Amino acid sequence: MQMMFSLPMEMKVNQEDFELEFEESKAVLQFKAAGAALKVNESSGAAGDNEQSPLANLLPQPLRLKYNVGKIIGDGNFAVVRICKDRTSGKDYALKIIDKAKCKGKEHYVEAEKAVPPSHRGDLFDSITQASKFSEPQSRLLISHLTSAIAYLHSLSIVHRDIKPENLL
Numbered sequence: 001m002q003m004m005f006s007l008p009m010e011m012k013v014n015q016e017d018f019e020l021e022f023e024e025s026k027a028v029l030q031f032k033a034a035g036a037a038l039k040v041n042e043s044s045g046a047a048g049d050n051e052q053s054p055l056a057n058l059l060p061q062p063l064r065l066k067y068n069v070g071k072i073i074g075d076g077n078f079a080v081v082r083i084c085k086d087r088t089s090g091k092d093y094a095l096k097i098i099d100k101a102k103c104k105g106k107e108h109y110v111e112a113e114k115a116v117p118p119s120h121r122g123d124l125f126d127s128i129t130q131a132s133k134f135s136e137p138q139s140r141l142l143i144s145h146l147t148s149a150i151a152y153l154h155s156l157s158i159v160h161r162d163i164k165p166e167n168l169l
């Protein structure tokens with residue numbers, strides 16, 4: 001991916017500022033290796049009308065009654081995200097299941113489960129691992145979407161504090 005950032009004149013940057021750090025490149029390689037296996041393992045877990053992922057049985061009953069919960073479509077440090085289907089409307093949602101044990105002291109900020117519209121196109125991290133590079137017009141579009149989203153959050157006095165490719169859908 002090629003990106004252009006405008007930095008303050010006094011800020012010095014080196015080549016290594018643009019190279020992946022050891023942990024980052026390890027994560028990219030692990031992701032590439034695990035990607036194919038994950039797709040095979042989870043491919044039988046779609047949120048069809050009658051299918052329910054066995055692990056989804058661990059969810060609270062009201063949720064299981066409302067949604068047919070299917071395969072994992074993403075995971076992060078605090079949550080797993082599963083595709084699910086509203087049993088009444090038939091609409092698909094992404095159900096984010098947050099591990100409250102990992103949010104010690106901040107429990108009051110989080111709902112343990114939240115269903116939002118799903119993105120079927122993966123996140124920017126997936127795209128970076130799949131594409132060898134992005135063109136300038138693509139990079140420009142990505143950055144303009146990102147900055148407009150950040151501007152919107154700032155207009156609501158919200159600071160994201162965790163902007164990274166995995167969080168850009």
Ligand SMILES: Nc1ncnc2c1ncn2[C@@H]1O[C@H](COP(=O)(O)OP(=O)(O)OP(=O)(O)O)[C@@H](O)[C@H]1O
Pocket residue numbers: 073074075076077078079080081094096116117118119120122123162166167169
């Ligand atoms: N609405 C959605 N549709 C599709 N995939 C999603 C959706 N929301 C999240 N994901 C996937 O799930 C992954 C984990 O979600 P998220 O980043 O919200 O979890 P987290 O535990 O808060 O992550 P973090 O490691 O940033 O703290 C994302 O990187 C993304 O791939």
